[in-house]
Amino acid sequence: MSKADRTTSVSKQTSCQTLTPGKHYDKIMSVSESDFNYIRELVLERSAIVLEDGKQYLVESRIGQVVETEGFDTIGQLVEALRKNSHNGLQSKVIEALTTNETSFFRDIHPFEILKDPVLPEILKSRENTKKLNIWCAASSSGQEPYSIAMLIRDHFPALLGWKTHFIASDISEKMLERCRSGKFSQLEVNRGLPAAFLVKYFEKNGATWSIKNQLREMIHFQQINLSMELPYLPKMDIIFLRNVLIYFDIETKKRILNQLRSILQPDGYLFLGAAESTINLDSSFERMNYKHSGCYRLKR
Ligand SMILES: C[S@@+](CC[C@H](N)C(=O)[O-])C[C@H]1O[C@@H](n2cnc3c(N)ncnc32)[C@H](O)[C@@H]1O
Numbered sequence: 001m002s003k004a005d006r007t008t009s010v011s012k013q014t015s016c017q018t019l020t021p022g023k024h025y026d027k028i029m030s031v032s033e034s035d036f037n038y039i040r041e042l043v044l045e046r047s048a049i050v051l052e053d054g055k056q057y058l059v060e061s062r063i064g065q066v067v068e069t070e071g072f073d074t075i076g077q078l079v080e081a082l083r084k085n086s087h088n089g090l091q092s093k094v095i096e097a098l099t100t101n102e103t104s105f106f107r108d109i110h111p112f113e114i115l116k117d118p119v120l121p122e123i124l125k126s127r128e129n130t131k132k133l134n135i136w137c138a139a140s141s142s143g144q145e146p147y148s149i150a151m152l153i154r155d156h157f158p159a160l161l162g163w164k165t166h167f168i169a170s171d172i173s174e175k176m177l178e179r180c181r182s183g184k185f186s187q188l189e190v191n192r193g194l195p196a197a198f199l200v201k202y203f204e205k206n207g208a209t210w211s212i213k214n215q216l217r218e219m220i221h222f223q224q225i226n227l228s229m230e231l232p233y234l235p236k237m238d239i240i241f242l243r244n245v246l247i248y249f250d251i252e253t254k255k256r257i258l259n260q261l262r263s264i265l266q267p268d269g270y271l272f273l274g275a276a277e278s279t280i281n282l283d284s285s286f287e288r289m290n291y292k293h294s295g296c297y298r299l300k301r
Helices: 012-016 025-029 033-047 056-069 075-084 090-098 110-126 144-156 158-162 174-182 187-191 196-202 251-264
Strands: 132-138 164-171 184-186 203-206 209-212 221-224 237-242 265-273 286-290 295-299
Touching: 025 056, 033 056, 033 075, 033 090, 056 075, 056 090, 075 090, 090 174, 110 144, 110 158, 110 237, 110 265, 110 295, 132 144, 144 158, 144 164, 144 196, 144 237, 164 174, 174 221, 184 187, 187 209, 196 203, 237 251, 251 265
Parallel strands: 132 164, 132 237, 164 221, 237 265
Antiparallel strands: 184 209, 203 209, 265 295, 286 295
8 A cells, every 4th residue: 555545644744745835824724623523524424435533634734725726714614615515516625635546557566467467368268259348447546547457458458459348437536537538647647657668659748748549548438436325337347446445445335335346246357456455354255366466356156
């Protein structure tokens, strides 16, 4: 698990470094106990993200920015507007501000190695007759993860491009989905994990921005899905990536999500979780498949 994923590990000092110097943030940023409790109940109810005791600093730094952009003077005023529900879309902005969107191309590399061999070759063999492949990348953040999968497929399994493929990438955050759909990345983002050969092959440079080529963008359908709610209709999936998001939920929510995945995953499909996540003690219908450096999950037969 990366530092940024563990919000507990974000020190007060670090999280405040993003704020503009010279402004009176001490006054604006402080959150009262009752406002903190209101915000954490709202976030829990709407996204299932758990903000534990002691996370006031996180609310102060992240919500402080929403206070500014929405024209309030204090977090107290923002919470008052939330309570009255008087401000369109404010709830979503607060929830988006409190999600952690840390991601990178080919993050943790090993799951992508497993995907390349043996997962995709096995799927190519077992679906040879139907030539259908369904992939879901849940919690796709700004798009690096689904685009990594798309590049891997294009580069190593061109035969799959002729198949009937549903490739869905989803996130709770509309802001992140807009970023996914735009397929635009900064120099810093493409420097993280993306092989130079893929940058040259699959991206175009426009000023300071790298845009992923349309042939990649067109492979993926981006959709808003809140994992903590009942899932919308999705076709049965051969591969599900659900990485680095279960860590934000409580045990009951993790169990509920895995239970929903169980009915969506093909009986011989593959589930990829983050390095710090597992189905152990949550859902006994999954078993871990161990490979050299990493693993993934399949339904027990
Ligand atoms: C740390 S990022 C992980 C991104 C990517 N899967 C990876 O491993 O690099 C977590 C993502 O989960 C999303 N998220 C948080 N709560 C969610 C929920 N209830 N439903 C769907 N997505 C959620 C956040 O918006 C964020 O983009």
